[in-house]
Amino acid sequence: MHAKNTAPRGVGSPAEAQAFLDANPDIEAVQLVITDACGVGRGKNVAREELAALYGSGRNVAGSILGLDITGEDVEGTGLVWEVGDADQCCRPVAGSLARAPWFKRPSAQVLGTMYELDGRPSQADPRHALAGVVARCADAGLTPVVAVELEFYLLERDAAGRLAPSAGMLSGERRGRIDAYGLGRLDDMSPLFDDLYASAKALGLPLRTLMSEYAPGQFEITLEHRADAMRAVDEAILFKRAVRGVAARHGRLACFMAKPFAERAGSGMHLHASLADRDGNNACAADDPAGSPLLRHAIGGLRSTLADGMAIYAPNANSYRRFRSMSYAPVAVTWGINNRSVSLRVPAGPAASRHVEHRVAGADANPYLVAALVLGGMLHGIQNQLDPGPPVQGNGYAQAQQGTLPTQWHAALATAASSVFLRDTLGSAFLDVFLAIKRQEAEKFGALVSDRDYEWYLDTA
Numbered sequence: 001m002h003a004k005n006t007a008p009r010g011v012g013s014p015a016e017a018q019a020f021l022d023a024n025p026d027i028e029a030v031q032l033v034i035t036d037a038c039g040v041g042r043g044k045n046v047a048r049e050e051l052a053a054l055y056g057s058g059r060n061v062a063g064s065i066l067g068l069d070i071t072g073e074d075v076e077g078t079g080l081v082w083e084v085g086d087a088d089q090c091c092r093p094v095a096g097s098l099a100r101a102p103w104f105k106r107p108s109a110q111v112l113g114t115m116y117e118l119d120g121r122p123s124q125a126d127p128r129h130a131l132a133g134v135v136a137r138c139a140d141a142g143l144t145p146v147v148a149v150e151l152e153f154y155l156l157e158r159d160a161a162g163r164l165a166p167s168a169g170m171l172s173g174e175r176r177g178r179i180d181a182y183g184l185g186r187l188d189d190m191s192p193l194f195d196d197l198y199a200s201a202k203a204l205g206l207p208l209r210t211l212m213s214e215y216a217p218g219q220f221e222i223t224l225e226h227r228a229d230a231m232r233a234v235d236e237a238i239l240f241k242r243a244v245r246g247v248a249a250r251h252g253r254l255a256c257f258m259a260k261p262f263a264e265r266a267g268s269g270m271h272l273h274a275s276l277a278d279r280d281g282n283n284a285c286a287a288d289d290p291a292g293s294p295l296l297r298h299a300i301g302g303l304r305s306t307l308a309d310g311m312a313i314y315a316p317n318a319n320s321y322r323r324f325r326s327m328s329y330a331p332v333a334v335t336w337g338i339n340n341r342s343v344s345l346r347v348p349a350g351p352a353a354s355r356h357v358e359h360r361v362a363g364a365d366a367n368p369y370l371v372a373a374l375v376l377g378g379m380l381h382g383i384q385n386q387l388d389p390g391p392p393v394q395g396n397g398y399a400q401a402q403q404g405t406l407p408t409q410w411h412a413a414l415a416t417a418a419s420s421v422f423l424r425d426t427l428g429s430a431f432l433d434v435f436l437a438i439k440r441q442e443a444e445k446f447g448a449l450v451s452d453r454d455y456e457w458y459l460d461t462a
Contacts, residue, residue: 009167010132010231012093012111012281017055020098022050031101031110032059035238037127037435038070038316042074042093043113055093058116063089064391066125067434069442070317072198073135077437083261089115089123097235103196103246110237123377124430127369128231131223134373134426135230138380142276145376148358149237151364152268154218154256155190155248156437164261171426177217186213190220196394196444197222197247204243206236215329228277230372237368238269239368258313259363260322267323267330268364272375273348274368276383285355290338292347292355300336300357301389303345303375304380305395307334307361309419311407312417312439314362318446321361324408326398331360332408333401335393339390341399344406349370369437414439 021027030051032043043062044067046054053059066089080176097112115123122129136147155167156160159175168191180186187194194211202209207225214221224240227233241257248255259268275285277449285296315321323330331344336357339349346358357379362371381387393400407413414436417423423432 010095011114012055012095012098016095016098017051017093018111019237021051024100025109027100027109028108029108030054031108032091032093032099032113033110033238033242034061034065034113035127035367035369036068036113037367037370037431038068038440039127039365039370040068040070040072040081041238041242042068042072048243049281054111058090058092059113059284060088060114060118061091061113062086063115063125064335066123067438069445071442071445073441075438075441078434080434088118090108090118091115096205096232097239099353101242101246102200102203103250110239111164112238124428125434127367127373127431130427130431130450131231131234131369131373133428134377134380135256138276138376140282142279143380143383144228144281145230146225146226146228146275146277146283147230147233147372147376148273149233149240149368149372150221150223150271150273151237151240151257151363152214152219152221152270153244154216154258154268155193155220156218156254156256156261157252164254166216175217180213181215181217183213187211191206192251193247193251196250197243200243200247201240204239206240206243208240214266215256216262219266219268226273227259228281229428230376230424234368235451236264241440252396257364259317259320259365260280263322267325269323269360270362270364270366270368272359272362272371273356273377274359274372274379276379283353283355285357286353288352288353290347290349292357294356295383296355297389298346298382298386299379300345300347300382301387302380302385303357303359303378304305304336304382304389305387306333306374306378306381306422307344308406309420309422310378310417311361311413312410312435313370313374313423314366314411315413317363317365317437318410318443320363321408321410321413323458324406326401332398332406333403334405335397335401336389337393337397340393340397345392346431373426374423377422381422385399411444414443441454
């Protein structure tokens with residue numbers, strides 16, 4: 001049994017699939033990518049001959065694919081496994097996401113998928129639908145989100161001892177230990193990989209823009225263009241992460257989006273830039289005032305009031321919390337400021353028409369759909385309730401940070417999320433219950449591990 005043949009809005013049509021196949025007669029396989037609550041891409045490889053059926057009526061997939069933890073293990077507490085007999089849901093292809101994936105050895109493509117119940121209802125466990133709900137609420141308020149995603153990441157390889165280390169230069173072969181932020185030489189040294197990445201992005205239709213060397217050896221950032229379609233912007237962030245990983249692997253490197261891969265080095269964040277357009281398409285955040293319009297101030301007030309509630313989303317893993325350190329370019333408190341990177345919520349400098357907020361809390365390991373949902377939901381909350389963010393921080397935000405305003409430990413963040421009315425209203429109660437069940441299982445498993453540090457500290461002292 002398949003879902004209804006009437007495709008929901010935003011689902012690809014059979015004509016789209018046929019046009020792609022006609023233009024790409026060499027394609028042999030298509031990877032169907034479903035993003036789960038953890039932000040992990042899961043799915044299937046389908047043969048070229050199966051694409052028409054996928055676009056015609058969807059592809060049945062076990063609904064438990066949305067109830068896996070970060071290790072790929074079932075989480076029975078989600079209610080998606082034995083409780084429903086591991087029942088199928090229907091995966092539908094996302095319109096406009098079918099494209100060649102040049103990093104595969106054989107001619108291949110990929111397409112994003114989103115999950116529906118067999119009666120056509122959106123799956124309550126699909127994070128993409130959580131974002132869709134918030135975008136719809138913005139539209140009801142006469143506002144269109146304009147979003148861009150920035151992602152920091154490391155390029156790694158094994159050193160002579162077999163340990164993961166920042167990648168050596170691809171042209172020089174040298175492994176430099178200095179930070180060299182904004183260093184153009186480092187970009188030149190890695191140009192074979194980045195040239196292939198930009199070529200792959202072009203094939204995928206991704207609007208990759210600025211590339212820069214970040215604040216650690218082997219760490220980089222690439223920005224994506226602002227989109228007046230929040231769902232498309234986040235879909236592109238998902239596709240971008242896959243492209244970076246695929247191209248890096250072809251070059252013998254590992255692309256790492258962990259929040260804190262090295263204790264002594266900078267963490268990697270996901271900075272989400274957001275503004276809101278009015279019914280006429282004008283930036284409702286625009287103002288000559290560097291702090292933006294009254295609407296932007298209310299939006300920042302909403303983000304401040306909901307920041308602590310969302311920490312389990314912005315920092316979803318055990319490793320995530322190692323990133324939050326003072327003077328680290330990762331925020332540690334509920335702060336906002338103008339042209340100030342020491343705060344959680346930054347209004348960048350620029351022309352009046354470009355006013356927006358940069359949300360700097362989430363790690364690169366967070367699920368982009370959920371981060372965008374909470375950021376936009378928080379902005380809408382502040383606007384509808386006319387919340388005042390208070391005065392902006394001047395100078396060093398770390399020195400003025402009020403400790404304890406954010407839960408910076410995993411268990412505390414999960415407890416805060418479980419009691420949050422805002423999260424239940426924004427993501428949906430059913431989705432939040434699935435997410436919490438997954439993360440609680442992960443926390444239990446992680447806490448039960450015996451690490452090398454246990455032996456180092458306690459073997460002959462306890």
